[in-house]
Amino acid sequence: MKNFIGTQMIYTYANGWEYEIYIKNEDTVDYRIHSGMVGGRWVKDQKMHLVELTKGVYKISWTEPTGTDVSLNFMLEDNKMHGVIFFPKWVHDHSEITVCYQNDHIALMEESREKYETYPKDVVDEFAAITYVKNVGINNENIISEAPYEGMADKIRTGSFYK
C-alpha cells in the first residue's frame, strides 16, 4: 500500500473523459475532472475505501454527496485503470449543478439528490489509460488546489505546472 498512497495520476477513459486523482492518504482522495460529462468538477478530501487486490492492483471505492458511487481499479504495472461510475439520474439530467468546487456546495448536492430523480441510474464502466503517475507524498494540499482548465493536464505532464 505504501507505493500507492501518495500517488497522483491522470488518466483518459476509453470514452475520452480525462480525470486526475491524488491518493492523499489511506482513506482520502482529492480529484479534478478535466473533461467529460462533469468536466470542470473538482473535490478535496473525499473519503474512500482502499484495498490492494493483488500485487500492484489497487481498488478504491466511495459514495459522493451527490449520490454518485465510484469504484476504480488501478493496474499500475500496465498503466491501466478500470472504473465504474454509478450516476443517479439527476446528475445525468442536471450535470451542470455538480460542476463546481464541491467542497463549497455540499448542501446544494444533498438538496439536489433529494429534489431530483435517482433512478434509473446511469452505469458507466470503462477502461482508462494512465498518462501520468507520480508519488508526491501524503497529505500534500498543493497537488489539487485549483479548478481544472484547458491545458492544465498537459502542463502537469510536461512538468511546468507546479512551481
Ligand code: FER
Ligand atoms: C473517476 C470517476 C468518477 C473519478 C471520480 C469520479 C477521480 C467522480 C465522479 C463524480 O463525482 O461525478 O475516475 O476519479
